[in-house]
Amino acid sequence: xxxxxxxxxxxxxxxxxxxxxxxxxxxxxxxxxxxxxxxxxxxxxxxxxxxxxxxxxxxxxxxxxxxxxxxxxxxxxxxxxxxxxxxxxxxxxxxxxxxxxxxxxxxxxxxxxxxxxxxxxxxxxxxxxxxxxxxxxxxxxxxxxxxxxxxxxxxxxxxxxxxxxxxxxxxxxxxxxxxxxxxxxxxxxxxxxxxxxxxxxxxxxxxxxxxxxxxxxxxxxxxxxxxxxxxxxxxxxxxxxxxxxxxxxxxxxxxxxxxxxxxxxxxxxxxxxxxxxxxxxxxxxxxxxxxxxxxxxxxxxxxxxxxxxxxxxxxxxxxxxxxxxxxxxxxxxxxxxxxxxxxxxxxxxxxxxxxxxxxxxxxxxxxxxxxxxxxxxxxxxxxxxxxxxxxxxxxxxxxxxxxxxxxxxxxxxxxxxxxxxxxxxx
Amino acid sequence: xxxxxxxxxxxxxxxxxxxxxxxxxxxxxxxxxxxxxxxxxxxxxxxxxxxxxxxxxxxxxxxxxxxxxxxxxxxxxxxxxxxxxxxxxxxxxxxxxxxxxxxxxxxxxxxxxxxxxxxxxxxxxxxxxxxxxxxxxxxxxxxxxxxxxxxxxxxxxxxxxxxxxxxxxxxxxxxxxxxxxxxxxxxxxxxxxxxxxxxxxxxxxxxxxxxxxxxxxxxxxxxxxxxxxxxxxxxxxxxxxxxxxxx
Ligand SMILES: Nc1ncnc2c1ncn2[C@@H]1O[C@H](COP(=O)(O)OP(=O)(O)OP(=O)(O)O)[C@@H](O)[C@H]1O
Ligand SMILES: [Mg+2]
Numbered sequence: 214x215x216x217x218x219x220x221x222x223x224x225x226x227x228x229x230x231x232x233x234x235x236x237x238x239x240x241x242x243x244x245x246x247x248x249x250x251x252x253x254x255x256x257x258x259x260x261x262x263x264x265x266x267x268x269x270x271x272x273x274x275x276x277x278x279x280x281x282x283x284x285x286x287x288x289x290x291x292x293x294x295x296x297x298x299x300x301x302x303x304x305x306x307x308x309x310x311x312x313x314x315x316x317x318x319x320x321x322x323x324x325x326x327x328x329x330x331x332x333x334x335x336x337x338x339x340x341x342x343x344x345x346x347x348x349x350x351x352x353x354x355x356x357x358x359x360x361x362x363x364x365x366x367x368x369x370x371x372x373x374x375x376x377x378x379x380x381x382x383x384x385x386x387x388x389x390x391x392x393x394x395x396x397x398x399x400x401x402x403x404x405x406x407x408x409x410x411x412x413x414x415x416x417x418x419x420x421x422x423x424x425x426x427x428x429x430x431x432x433x434x435x436x437x438x439x440x441x442x443x444x445x446x447x448x449x450x451x452x453x454x455x456x457x458x459x460x461x462x463x464x465x466x467x468x469x470x471x472x473x474x475x476x477x478x479x480x481x482x483x484x485x486x487x488x489x490x491x492x493x494x495x496x497x498x499x500x501x502x503x504x505x506x507x508x509x510x511x512x513x514x515x516x517x518x519x520x521x522x523x524x525x526x527x528x529x530x531x532x533x534x535x536x537x538x539x540x541x542x543x544x545x546x547x548x549x550x551x552x553x554x555x556x557x558x559x560x561x562x563x564x565x566x567x568x569x570x571x572x573x574x575x576x577x578x579x580x581x582x583x584x585x586x587x588x589x590x591x592x593x594x595x596x597x598x599x600x601x602x603x604x605x606x607x608x609x610x611x612x613x614x615x616x617x618x619x620x621x622x623x624x625x626x627x628x629x630x631x632x633x634x635x636x637x638x639x
Numbered sequence: 640x641x642x643x644x645x646x647x648x649x650x651x652x653x654x655x656x657x658x659x660x661x662x663x664x665x666x667x668x669x670x671x672x673x674x675x676x677x678x679x680x681x682x683x684x685x686x687x688x689x690x691x692x693x694x695x696x697x698x699x700x701x702x703x704x705x706x707x708x709x710x711x712x713x714x715x716x717x718x719x720x721x722x723x724x725x726x727x728x729x730x731x732x733x734x735x736x737x738x739x740x741x742x743x744x745x746x747x748x749x750x751x752x753x754x755x756x757x758x759x760x761x762x763x764x765x766x767x768x769x770x771x772x773x774x775x776x777x778x779x780x781x782x783x784x785x786x787x788x789x790x791x792x793x794x795x796x797x798x799x800x801x802x803x804x805x806x807x808x809x810x811x812x813x814x815x816x817x818x819x820x821x822x823x824x825x826x827x828x829x830x831x832x833x834x835x836x837x838x839x840x841x842x843x844x845x846x847x848x849x850x851x852x853x854x855x856x857x858x859x860x861x862x863x864x865x866x867x868x869x870x871x872x873x874x875x876x877x878x879x880x881x882x883x884x885x886x
Contacts, residue, residue: 592712594730
C-alpha cells in the first residue's frame with residue numbers, strides 16, 4: 214500500500230480507541246485484529262474501484278463529538294406503530310428515550326455490557342460477516358466500524374417476536390457523530406422485523422450484522438430523515454442459512470451524503486433475499502449511494518434488488534449492484550433493477566451493475582434506466598386540472614411506490630406510503 | 640364560447656401544422672370535425688388544451704372572452720375546458736379513483752370552491768361509472784394501465800362526466816369502441832348536453848354522429864377548415880371521401 218494511504222489511515226484512527234471492551238477478551242481481540250486489517254486495507258480513496266462513482270471524502274471524515282443535547286424531534290412515520298424502540302443519542306444508548314427492552318422472544322444486550330470472557334452468542338458472529346463480505350467488495354470503513362464501534366446492540370431472537378424492533382439513531386448536532394455496531398441472530402424458524410431509523414444531523418457510520426438461521430425470516434426497513442449537512446454511511450451484512458429469508462427495504466427522504474452498503478451471503482440452499490430502496494433527497498449537492506452485493510454460494514437461491522431514486526438539481530444518485538454466483542450455486546435466480554428520475558438536467562444517476570457468474574444453470578437479469586419525468590404523462594395530469602408541481606409529485610410518488618410494494622409488512626408499508634404522501638404534500 | 644381566429648401553429652422543430660384555422664363555437668352547440676389522417680385535428684385539440692411543444696405564430700384563441708393562449712393546461716381546465724384524448728396515457732402507480740379525486744379537488748380549489756366531501760365524491764363516481772359500464776375494479780386500478788382500447792375511451796368519458804366541463808373536445812373517442820360501447824359512450828355524452836355546454840367532436844365515422852347529432856360539421860384539410868355545413872355534410876363525405884377538398 215502506498216505511504217500516503219497508510220498515513221491517512223493512521224491519521225484517521227489516531228483519535229479512536231479499540232479499548233472500549235477491554236474487559237471482554239474475545240471482543241478486544243477481534244477489535245485489535247480489525248485495527249490491523251483496517252491499516253492493511255487503508256481508507257478508501259477516490260480512485261478505488263468501489264469509489265469511482267461517489268467520493269469517499271465525507272465518509273472518511275470521522276467526527277465523534279457527542280453533544281447529547283435536546284434536539285427538535287423530526288416527524289416519524291412510525292409514531293403510531295406499536296414497537297420496541299432502542300434509541301442512540303449521538304452514539305450513546307439512551308435508556309430514557311428507549312422502551313423497556315425486556316420482551317418475550319428476544320434477548321437484548323448492549324455492546325458495552327458484554328464483559329468478562331464468558332461465552333456470548335455474538336462471539337461467533339461479530340465481525341465475521343463483515344470480514345466475509347470483503348471477498349466480494351472492499352469496505353474498509355466497515356472494518357473501521359468493527360475495530361472502533363463505540364456502542365451498539367446485540368439482539369438474539371429466540372422466538373417469533375410480533376412487535377417490530379426499532380433502532381433509532383439520532384445525531385443532535387452538526388459536529389456530532391457516531392460509530393455503532395449491531396449484531397442480530399435470528400434462531401431457527403423465528404421471525405423479526407427490524408427498523409433502522411436515522412434522524413438529525415452529523416456524521417455516522419453504522420453497521421449491522423445479521424445472522425439468519427434455518428427458516429428464519431427477517432424483515433428489515435431503513436428510514437433516513439437526515440439534514441442536508443449529514444453524512445451517513447450504513448452497512449448491512451447478512452448471512453442467510455438454509456430456507457431463510459431476508460426482505461430489506463429502505464426509504465431516504467433526507468441526507469447530505471448517504472451511502473448504504475449491503476452485502477448478502479446466500480449460504481444455505483433455498484434461501485432468498487429481496488433488497489430494495491427508494492430515495493428522494495433534498496435540494497443541492499447531495500449524494501445518495503446504494504452499493505449492494507449478493508453472493509450466491511448454494512443452489513436454488515433467489516435474490517432480488519429494486520432501487521428507485523429521484524434526483525433534484527445537482528444531486529447525484531449512485532447504484533452499484535453486484536451479483537456473484539459461485540460454481541456450486543446452480544439454479545440461482547437473480548434479478549436486479551435500478552431506475553432514476555432526473556428532475557433537472559444537472560441531476561445525475563450513475564449505475565454500475567455487475568454480474569460474476571461461475572455456475573451454468575442460472576437465470577440472472579439486470580437493468581438500469583434514468584430519464585426525465587415523461588412529458589406526455591405530465592400533460593395528461595395537467596389536462597385534468599392538476600397543476601404542474603402537484604402533478605410532478607404525484608408521478609414521483611407513483612415511481613417510488615413500486616419500492617413500497619416490496620415491503621411485506623403491511624403496517625409499515627401503509628405508514629411509509631402515507632408519510633411520503635405528506636412529505637410530497639399530496 | 641370558443642373563438643379561434645386565423646390560427647397558425649408550428650411544432651417546435653419547425654413544420655407548420657395549422658395554417659390559418661378559424662372556428663367559432665357558441666353555448667350549447669355541438670360541432671364535429673372530420674378530415675383525413677394528418678390534417679391537424681389532434682394538433683388542434685392539443686393546442687386548445689395547452690400542450691407544450693407547439694408555437695402559435697399567428698391568430699388567437701379566446702375562451703369565454705379570455706385569451707386562452709396565455710394559460711397553463713390546468714388553468715384551462717379550471718376555465719371549463721376538457722379534452723378526451725385520442726390516445727389516453729397510462730399512469731402506473733396512480734389509482735383511477737385517487738386521480739379523479741385529485742383532479743376534481745384541484746379544479747374546485749382553483750375556482751375558489753370548497754372540496755367535494757368524500758361521500759359526495761364516491762356517490763357521484765359510482766353513479767357515473769355505472770352509467771358507463773365501468774367496474775369498481777377498474778376504478779381501483781392504475782389509471783388506464785392495462786385497460787383495453789375501449790376501456791380507456793370510456794374512462795375518458797368518465798373523467799368528463801366527473802369534471803362537467805363547459806366545452807368538451809372528444810378526439811376520436813369512437814375509434815376502437817364496439818357498437819354497444821359506442822351507444823353507452825354516446826348516451827354518456829348526450830346526458831351531459833345542455834344549453835350551457837358545448838362539444839367539439841373529432842371523428843372519422845359518420846356513424847357516431849347518428850348518436851351525437853351535431854349542429855355543424857367541418858371538414859379539415861391540411862391545417863384549416865375547408866368546408867362547413869350541417870349534419871348532412873358528414874353523410875356526404877362518408878359517401879364521396881375527401882378527394883374534392885384536397886387541393
Ligand atoms: N410533435 C410532432 N412532431 C412532428 N410532427 C408532428 C407532431 N405533431 C404532429 N405532427 C404532424 O402534424 C400532422 C397533423 O397531425 P395530427 O395528429 O394533428 O393529425 P390528425 O388530423 O389528428 O390525424 P389522425 O386522423 O390520424 O388522428 C401530421 O402530419 C403529424 O405527423
Ligand atoms: Mg388525431
